[in-house]
């Protein structure tokens with residue numbers, strides 16, 4: 001099926017593109033209406049963690065629908081919400097004790113930021129309101145989340161509409177802002193938080209927000225060991241909350257329940273999203289501590305916030321079934337194991353001259369492309385190298401998630417790979433092979 005007749009009157013993201021029509025999904029594959037199969041090598045955008053078409057999730061949702069599809073969070077709680085909070089907290093680091101449910105990642109990020117602010121105010125520190133975040137990060141596309149993100153390409157149209165908030169450098173080892181190597185690294189990028197807090201004034205800073213492993217804006221930036229431990233120390237020193245945006249990395253994506261578990265760091269809030277509903281329902285959550293809950297309960301008594309679909313029973317039932325499925329099939333361990341296999345496979349692509357860096361943690365990996373390996377020169381963004389590679393892969397039946405702007409906000413090309421945890425070794429081999437072909441063909445075209 002091709003041509004405008006299949007597109008209807010939907011307002012799409014890319015208004016000039018003709019999209020294939022998705023018909024069904026099974027395991028790691030999405031099939032279009034012409035019967036073509038696509039390996040969902042990025043789980044959409046790190047969403048489809050348990051694969052497509054898992055019947056028991058549909059059954060759990062149908063059972064909840066039979067009972068009750070919706071009740072408003074200001075009027076009721078539900079068994080599904082209560083049970084899901086228990087299950088999610090059992091996966092969370094010790095000390096996390098309360099869960100606020102939402103339906104979108106940006107919404108959840110802004111909820112965490114508002115919760116941090118109300119907490120500071122309710123505990124008698126009303127001057128603490130600023131949130132420090134990082135360049136080369138993504139926290140969502142609503143205006144508040146966009147302000148906190150650090151991706152120039154996504155922000156520049158909307159700059160007049162978004163508040164100015166402080167940003168520090170990212171932990172981008174391939175392009176270390178301090179010119180360090182792993183051997184000479186002194187974690188200056190973590191110390192940058194302390195500098196920013198001092199410049200802003202510790203009495204004004206409410207929280208620091210970061211993705212433990214950066215996803216969409218730079219293609220899987222894994223920080224050096226010790227980075228988040230140092231960040232935690234700095235946050236504690238200046239009475240600043242640490243908010244981990246685990247929208248992509250949470251619920252097993254990096255081979256641990258949460259990415260910060262790799263470094264034994266406990267944040268004050270975890271924003272978790274995509275893998276929670278795994279694509280079956282848009283459910284997200286802010287996981288937080290008893291202390292934050294207690295202060296707001298004893299302070300205002302009401303968290304001055306809320307969304308229509310917070311805690312809705314259908315979403316909670318879907319996520320409960322997803323978490324049960326992950327547990328029953330030991331999929332977090334599988335994400336770690338298959339992730340190691342994927343990274344080994346992707347490293348073979350390093351032989352290709354335009355492949356500058358291959359990185360990953362669990363089933364969350366990135367490949368960065370450069371003109372010149374030695375100088376790490378990014379491509380001219382008008383060439384849209386990341387999109388060209390992703391489109392070639394797509395035509396061959398592999399979905400990867402392209403991104404640009406990692407190097408300086410505008411330049412820099414990468415693709416993100418985040419397949420379902422159920423992917424098998426042979427399927428990973430095919431994924432790597434197709435991606436390799438797409439990169440090689442792009443390189444040849446660029447040389448012409």
Ligand SMILES: Cc1ncc(COP(=O)(O)O)c(C=O)c1O
Nearest residue numbers: 104105106138139140245247248
């Ligand atoms: C780290 C991170 N935070 C927040 C978001 C925003 O989530 P949503 O698109 O559901 O609003 C995303 C989406 O990709 C993300 O990757």
